[in-house]
Amino acid sequence: MNDRFQAVIEKHNEQPFVFGDDEMIQNILEDVGISIEELPDLATYLDQEYKIAIRENRRDAADKIERLQYGVNFIFEARREGYKVSYKTKYIEQIS
Numbered sequence: 121m122n123d124r125f126q127a128v129i130e131k132h133n134e135q136p137f138v139f140g141d142d143e144m145i146q147n148i149l150e151d152v153g154i155s156i157e158e159l160p161d162l163a164t165y166l167d168q169e170y171k172i173a174i175r176e177n178r179r180d181a182a183d184k185i186e187r188l189q190y191g192v193n194f195i196f197e198a199r200r201e202g203y204k205v206s207y208k209t210k211y212i213e214q215i216s
Contacts, residue, residue, distance in 0.1 A: 125161075159196070167189065170185045
């Protein structure tokens with residue numbers, strides 16, 4: 121499982137920075153094959169990796185992991201609150 125979680129970080133690092141990159145993050149999660157049920161474990165993994173990056177003074181890596189954390193948290197919030205978004209992924213089905 122950690123190999124796929126690490127693949128999420130690596131694929132995200134290959135992408136240029138995009139403000140509000142939730143759709144891109146969800147596409148990466150789909151590409152790597154992360155299921156909805158695995159999202160809590162992924163969130164925990166990202167938190168651990170973020171803390172390691174901070175401890176090792178790798179600020180750029182920490183910033184990228186933090187953006188991934190925001191993207192995963194958005195999925196949880198959107199599903200809980202029933203947000204309307206302009207795209208559809210296996211994580212968010214509401215479309216405006």
